[in-house]
Amino acid sequence: MGTAIALFTRDLRVTDNPMLTEAHSLGDDVIPLFIVDERLAVPPNRARFLRDCLIDLRGSLRELGGDLVVIRGDTEATLRRIGERAPVDTVVMAEDYSSYARTRRRRVERACAAIGASLRITDGTAIVPPGAATPTTGGDHYRVFTPYSRAWAAARWRKLVDAPRAISMPSGITGDDPDNVVGPVRAESPDIPEGGETQGRHRWEAWAERGVDYDSVHDDLAADDTTRLSPYIHFGCVSALELATDPRAPDALIRQLCWRDFFCQVLAANPRLTSAPYRFPEKDTWSHDPDALAAWQSGSTGVDIVDAGMRQLRTEGWMHNRARLITASYLTKVLDVDWRHGAAWFDRWLVDADVANNYGNWQWVAGTGNDPRPNRRFNLDRQARRFDPDGRYVARYLDRADDRSG
Template identity: 55%
Template sequence: MRTAVVLLTRDLRVHDNPALAAACAADRVVPLYVLDPTLADISPNRTRFLHQSLADLRGQFRERGGDLVVRHGDPVAEAIRAARDTGADTIHLAADVSGYARRRERRLTADCEHHRIDLELHPGVTVVEPGAVRPGGGGDAYRVFTPYYRAWSASTWRKIAPTPERLTLPDGLTAGDLPALPAGESPHTSEGGESPGRRRLSLWLKKDLSGYGDAHDDMAGDATSRLSPYLRWGCLSPLEVAEAARARDADAFVRQVCWRDFYYQVARTYPKLSTEALRTSGDQNWRYDDDALQHWQDGLTGVPIVDAGMRQLRDEGWMHNRARLITAAFLTKHLGVDWRLGVAWFFRWLLDGDVPNNSGNWQWTAGTGNDTRPYRRFNPIRQALRFDPEGVYVRRYVPELKGIEGAAVHQPWRLPESEFRGLDYPGPLESHRDEAVWLR
């Protein structure tokens, strides 16, 4: 009887999981997740989401006669140990792109060779594998999105992997206990796991998606899918999501999924995406103003649309896509604070925080990354008036301003001074009181 190990990392699902499907070709399967102390405590929000996802995955495996095997320690050592203890001849793994994931893959390759265990790598983290489409003029990655999107759209997507109906664990193998569920930091986060993710996807697909291109920027309407945390952890297959959206002619949403793939192929080529500027000519002499940074982090800049976004981040572990752009542009282009400090703050709080998308988007906004117009600026007030014209989004997250009606909420400093002073809300940061700043 053949036994296979599948080392799960960011593919916490049973549907369209190529590594799991390949492992299930063996008679017995060890679905293994290793709680890696190297990655612990980076984000309490993501840790909670992860543990919820593991609990859901265990339930899925048990329904199919198997179980999720949980271990603590170095994932390479634990995968080798699981293979040797069960007599497995193969370890299956979904290929990933971060620097840490690729180092883990290289170590696992070396240890498998040493122990004469086969290692099989599989797709599944993206729709199109990073590196599968390359620029025509040479190079490993596209630096500009539009030509990548054309190549990505024209490429042949892999077939959706079959969902296993039954799993059989090797005899005598102890599954191990799931970790206690931590509290997290944000009180209103989404629930982790494939089951909640598929429910959210099903409900979202029932909507009329033909107007997604305009609707997803409506900050008050919140017409975004909110699927990003489930894609980040692999609770949902990006291919399955993209296929479902394409079948409903939701091309604008499919384009957003492509942006995700775009940054994964960038991160594969530039592993220091979180710490080094891709476009050094776009970098600048950044300010390191602890007071300004703290006001931004706390949602107390005095610019309501910025503060609303930063408070949503803390409350939900998630932020509207347009608010991410506005808050990041405010920190880097208006306050002149180093984009790496923004990367770290978002990475701490976001359920969907990962290296490719978080860091790639921050570099795009800061003018150090893949934007073809590195010096572009975003006027926060104009953005607010366009995408939250009645101030509904702002009043939702900045309760101090609930008494201000309509668009006036975006510029409370224009109120009579007696009214403004009674709001218990700060004016714009000292260096940005001049209203000319907002009109640039």
């Protein structure tokens, strides 16, 4: 059957990875490959997490008898060079939907044509890929979440796939160590988690076995009882489908995964989601206030619930979802600052900064996106009383004593 390249992108795992399974089925030999594309600037927090993911993935592939070839360079040129060294018949990679992913796919197509290989595209990024659930009334995607969620639940989901039992690689194909190619990288946030499939699966098992009442606590800021799996899902260390089909997954968590797919199909239909209003027209002007933006970024606005969220972001490279909504609403609806500034700041710091989710949610909050109530505005005092009634979340991140008890 020849040689297949398994081109990893945002699917850095061996368990339930349709791309890897397909490559294994098509080639006697498989070249597991990750290209650190020099055209793509990765912020330090995500670069550190990515390095961990690649080191872990390489270890898993070595246990199967293979290895992970990690190369820094241009995607098209790298594939051409490998094709000159080995008789590559097929390149397999998972579908993705950002503007960068679309450009990458075109480069991969050109490289395949140059080396005489076929290109196979698999699912694996989304549970329900864009286009698999479309409105019966017409159109190529859903603009409102509730009808989408019904179609998503009714759609036919693919079956989970096992990891290959063994991987054979052609001789003479090697790549540098991930630590040399990606790093060592110093993260900007001191408390970001360790990346990789091993850590992601361990976190899920530990959380699921605790039997957390997620439906009632996932908005509780101080409880900190969410799974914190979003970075692992973003990098594909953990299969979103495997989580959604796990009988221990609570309904509220499955709903969050549905939101992820919702924004994925929005991005697939609207590649300019990162820069232009999606559904509702933008107002004429935003306030230009560099000092207010800087205060928001540093967590020094004087509004405790906002400042706590922004300091959590810089400390952990992660922020509780409720805090994301609160801080985004404050920037856009109180300070009247352009949502693009906020989305770019999140993109710099968040380890889980998925293009579809980050920009889709920012547009939702700003009133230019999918929220059917574009003038929605959060009452910050009410949000604090409801989701941090004892002030423990604020105290934790503002590093001040909780004096509300007296």
